[in-house]
Amino acid sequence: MSPLTRKLFRDLWRIKAQAVAIAMVIAMGVLMQVMMTGLVTSLDETRQAYYDRYRLADIFAYVTRAPEPIVADLRQIPGVAQVETRIMGSALVDVPGVDAPLQAQAVSLPDFGDPRLNDLYLTDGRKLDGTRPDEILLLKGFGDAHGLQVGDTLAATMNGARRTFDIVGLVQSPEFLYTIAPGEFVSDDSRFAVIWAARSTLAAAYDLDGAFNEALMSITRGTDPAAVMDAADRILDRYGGRGAYGVADLISNRFITEEIGGLSRTSGSVPLVFLAVAAFLLNIVITRMVQSEREEIGLMKAFGYSNWQVGGHYFELILTIAAGGALLGCVLGIAAGRGMVDLYLNYFKFPFLVFRLDPSAFVIGVTASILSASAGGLFVLRKVFALSPAVAMRPAAPPDYSRSGRFGAAAARFMDQPTRMVLRRFTRQPFRMGGSVVGIAAGLALSTAMSSLLANFEYMVDVSFNAIDRSDVTVTFTHPLERRTLFELERIPGVIEVEPVRDVAAILGRGVKTYRGGISGLGVDSRLYRALDANERPVFMRSDGIILSTGLASILGASAGDILTVDVREGRQPVVDLPVVAVSQSLVGAPAYMEIEALNRALGEPLRVSGAYLRIDADQSSQIYNALKDRPNVAGVSLKSDARDALVKLVDEGPGNMRYVMALIAGIITFGVVYNAARIAQAERSRDLASLRVIGFTKAEVGFVLLGEIGIVTLLALPLGSGLGYLLTFVVAAAFSTELYQILPIVNPANYGTAILIVIVASALSAWLVKRDIDRTELVLALKTRE
Amino acid sequence: MIQGMAMTETAYSVQKLRKIYGEGEAAVHALRGVDLDIPKGEFVVLLGPSGSGKSTLLNILGGLDRGTDGDVRFMQHDLAAMSDAELTRYRRDHVGFVFQFYNLMPSLTARENVELVTEIASDPMDPDEALDLVGLDHRSDHFPAQMSGGEQQRVAIARAIAKRPTVLFCDEPTGALDSTTGRAVLRVLKDVNERLGSTVLVVTHAASQAAMADRVVHFADGDVREVIVNETKSTPDEIEW
Known part of the structure; x- marks a missing residue:
């Protein structure tokens, strides 16, 4: 070991506490970088592998009812590789011990064989037997949340008819990585179920014999999905097509995409702050060391060490600290990443999620640390080079305060030494x-x-x-009902107040910008559910136009006074131009509001409601839930608490x-x-x-x-x-x-x-x-x- | 506690003072049982080669260090028995220090360096008076970096005497200076001794400076070899450099 190397290690030992403090700052930066980019890689690659292996569709198209033979037309669309049709329906399930009925989505599987698209990952039990109409597969997350296992039964109300199914298998699905009940903010495994049943079973339940209400398509590589969606829309329009959408708009997928985006943005910015601080610290610490070792530096130079050798010695010290911090950061980053993966599995139901260290994260983290540390070190090198042996070996003159140390006499009077x-x-x-x-x-x-x-x-x-939302319960109907249905809800004992809502699916557009969302029709002076402005004051519903949330306004680049094209994807599917009359503050999603009857008029369906907000007497909640469960028209009951x-x-x-x-x-x-x-x-x-x-x-x-x-x-x-x-x-x-x-x-x-x-x-x-x-x-x- | 002490002719009384650094084989005996009395108001020079123990004794008398055993009394007060806080108080009220490398605060001007002491002392002189005593009243607004070594040392002396110290300790005060500035410094020390009545202890290995002392203590191998009382003293200007 050369004497300089030995000096390096002894110096490191001498300033160990400072070195550790700086290395920790670097390690924090690298930790975040490695952890976050690793998570991005893990989520992204696992998602892609999962989608590929289980053949997740590229395009989804929901219709009201389309005859099965229309599939041939869809297959003819250029670039379409596979087409699968299925039946989707909303259902309510009863779980022992839970008062309120829970919302569920029923999805059909072919009576025989595996689905061509959107296959399932079976975690427990077996697949459906096509000859037995009472069998279902249940989303594992929901099963786990309620302790439901293979062999248990589950009662479900579909289209108003209640029946009991045998759970023969628990599954995970790339389509439901992240589940969220309609109208809610966040995922909750225990309150939203997905059940898969044989096509024939659901055809009978939803009255769709010989027909389907959703088409899934995969496309060949290099095909423009937009062209395929347009072609599919033209075919499906007359069957009540709601407009085809790509996998990017699939709700589950969007949540993952946004999580990945957030991680990428953070990993690109936050670690830099740490590295900049570390570079600054290294600079002042090593500068100080060079100052105090000026005699040694002079001596080394006098002995014949070159500027580069002496400078390199101090540079090595900087690099050792930086590399040490970076390596520690990598190790901690991997550990933190592994921990985070487990946390992510609570939200995103991957069958497997292994933390994968992206090698580039490691390289970028270490390189960035070393580069930023070197930047701090360059100034030090300059100082070392500038010291001539003769000057260095004389004691340093006292630091000169004569130019910087003068205070105004007035200020000085009040200060002690x-x-x-x-x-x-x-x-x-x-x-x-x-x-x-x-x-x-x-x-x-x-x-x-x-x-x-x-x-x-x-x-x-x-x-x-x-x-x-100041209601206690939100009720969603299976389809738009006459407004007087609300009187029946009001008559349920314990229900204090009922207000109507009409939610319609629509594509809102302004110029080339469009958003696939919906419009909520509310009463003018709706009290249980309100739109609010930035100061939390209510924005009253208006008949003469649409109220956009800030989220939607920014997507469409619209403000009050602009005219939107609203392509309603329900009922007779009118396309209407509506002015934006106000913008309300939104926190979740991108809602749009309108006065309920004006919306109904635009739809040509007066006095219809798609759901209701209820205020209830908490003491009678059980009875109220039971009463709601038994109503055939109720698709979902969501409790605010x-x-x-x-x-x-x-x-x-x-x-x-x-x-x-x-x-x-x-x-x-x-x-x-x-x-x-x-x-x-x-x-x-x-x-x-x-x-x-x-x-x-x-x-x-x-x-x-x-x-x-x-x-x-x-x-x-x-x-x-x-x-x-x-x-x-x-x-x-x-x-x-x-x-x-x-x-x-x-x-x-x-x-x-x-x-x-x-x-x-x-x-x-x-x-x-x-x-x-x-x-x-x-x-x-x-x-x-x-x- | 030191205030109001009985008047005595002896400033320091040292008996069987030993100082051992380290332990066992590696132990270094810096002082090997020193017995010494230093009368009040004298100009005393401690002479001896490097490592003879003179600086160690100065540090112990100045309250910067403690002996391993033995008795050290300052005007009948036991320095060995004082706590750290009491030693600080002792230095603050009674002791002035002058060091070989001046030890001025680089961020304070000459006057401010003196004020550093006058602010905390009980009966200080005016800072300008102290600088006047060392002949530097015209440089009071200069920072140490703007002064020569001799000037810095005179500021250090001004700082040490501004509190009117009972004792003034000087460790190689001229060690880093040339003959002209060195003599100027010695003149100031002499002046302080005569005008303020402070006991002055100077540690040096320059034997020629012994000529200006009332009393010369020769050190060798950690003990007092000889104490000489000068009947006739030279002036600083007569000293050979």
């Missing part, structure tokens, strides 16, 4: 001090801004369940954990910056501090001279970090908003309080560690060394 010493550190090295302030502020800002996502969830829960509980649970389990991650971010960055700043201040001034002790200053007074600097850096970082965090909140909100969720830039004072507290604690901890060392300093030794 220790205060001046503290403040002159700032005026003499404004960039280093500024860097420390910005570094801590960056950690604080990152922490608070990311926490705003969490605050947003809490706000969403609050507004969605206390301000927008269940929906809210599901959302709260989801937030607590998933994003809620982000609290701890964000606290860690603020803590580690602050500790890294403050500890290094304190260590360097201590090293640079150990002689000054010892002199002060000798002159008669107490430990506390000396502590002030050293730690006052850290205190000021921290105090300056708090408002700056809070301000940056506030601005970053808007950036994060914009970056994370999707079609499915609108993230509002919500500032939660509690999050700021927590982050600030963490910064202060981390700062105090590093100050304490350094102070402990000052107290132990042997005065005599400090005086003898010449610095």
